[in-house]
Amino acid sequence: MFKWNQHKSYLQIVTFLFSTLLFSQSDVKLSSFFLTPLTHNPAYAGSYEGISITSLYTSQWVGFDGAPKTLFFNAHGTFFGPNTGIGVEVMHDEIGVTTDTKFLGNYAYHLQLNENWRLALGIKAGAVWYSVDYNKLRIQNPNEFNNFEGTLTSINPNLGTGIYLHNKDFYLGFGVPNILNSTYIDSYNTTLANSRPNYYFSSGYKFNLQDDISLQPSVLFRMVKGAPLSALFAGTLNWQDKMYGSLNLDLNATAGGFVGIRFAEKFLLGYSYDSSINKFSGSNGGIHSFFLNIRLEDFWQRERCGCYTF
Template identity: 50%
Template sequence: MMRNFLKNIGCIVIIVTGIGNQLQAQTDVKLSNFVYTPLVLNPAYAGSSDGYSATALYTSQWVGFDGAPETLIVTGHDRIGLTNLGAGFDVMSDKIGASKENRVVGNIAYHLRLSQNWLLSTGVKLGVNNYAIDYSLLSIENQGEFGNPFGDLSRTSLIFGTGFFLHRENFFLGVAIPNFLTTEYIDDFRNTLANTTPNYFISTGYRFELEREVYFQPTVMTRVAKGAPYSALFSFNLDWKDRIFASANYEHNVTAGAFVGLRITDQIMAGYAYDTAITTFSQYNGGIHSFMINFRAKERYRRDRCGCFTY
């Protein structure tokens, strides 16, 4: 039975990957160190670590440019009592130039034990997204095209997404669509400000134990979306006795970066990541800087619940 189940999972991955070759755009935030904030992409992750965990991540991109993107993400999740349910939230604030995007999302997941070693969870995301633009921060040559553009314009839309997460002690596979809904943001004069389309994410990884309590985990995340090229982000992660963390990531012809983290106390881990564009654009900006802090509940934390590094 387990063999047939895994065969079906493989077919799903192939189908979703194949669809990705025909889809082209990106609307969801791409995280180079996605292993540290999995709940942002996949609601099925909620409750996987069997203990409360909360993470905050701040990212500053294109350093040196006026109005450069800044992103703040806060996530948290836990099991609901002794049930098979997990619940969590992710909050994001994204700013670039005159535009701001804020979202608040709730996540709920159901965890099913398939065998002694394998677990499967499915999850749902539900939330709201607000997109706003401040015309007073723009240099508009012909202001008549926008009527009276001074002030803020704000649009709110719903978020609905889903995903599943298959894992055992040293392996995981996830497929997720953070938002099924397609939304077009327009102003009062029918100008299209932005639009969103579904993004499809497939992530997988395998954890090797190099020596006692020293783990190495290669992972890969593929992303496909209408209007954007197919992409694959590779990440190589090291956990030294749950005290020192390091990783390197690479996306072909896009970015390369590294992360280093330190567990300050049993409950708190903090880290810093730097990514750089591997194109000619890299010479015109200061790269991407990310700062992360994670809190976990010591008394309920169970590392062996999930084949990924649990955050």
């Protein structure tokens, strides 16, 4: 029979591998999804009439060792003409002993369907660095598992696409950030994780309550093979494009809110907090997100997209 410390070692490794497999099947999900629309749809690039630069840091499941931490950076705008959108993204995600880093470019072409409607077609391409640091594993007797040492890094291509229909008050989008199936293996050809395509459907409508106040309900659905349908909802108040407040809901997972203040015309600082509403609600400190957006003026004088343009 195995000794207890051997049982514990096997249990830790199996738990690690299982959690890694589950994690890598799905993209990072944020309840404040409206803050980073370029992440799940490349056709969003250039939907803002100027240049928009966004940074977002989020810490999830506060209080757990190895809890997810994610840093987003993206910038997009219109270049070479009023119908051409270009954007770049960097995303670094940490969970447990794994890190996932993406460097991506986005291109979108915006078609003027009529006086009110525009349709954008987009593509996303880049590379993904997936790493596992075995040195962070707590193994009781390291001599029993000589294969589990050092850091393993795997590089895979990323290719995505999307479509975006909008006018000044409404938007409807479909995006697949990565259409490729990727397999991450170690030096012994052991499969550590599999990455599967995530399919996103998004929509929202802006209601003008008064001349200087608007309310925008929005929704994001995510589908991925092997996982249940994910539905996220948000309702955002906007006062004079200077103050923002929203209530956010990820069904069966989290509920929370976001507040943001724009100053000096170009800068927006924001913070969101989400709390678990499932059986884990008493076991973690929630999700904290810090947001910074910089907007530069429009050169082409285009009609702004009805979506909140971050």
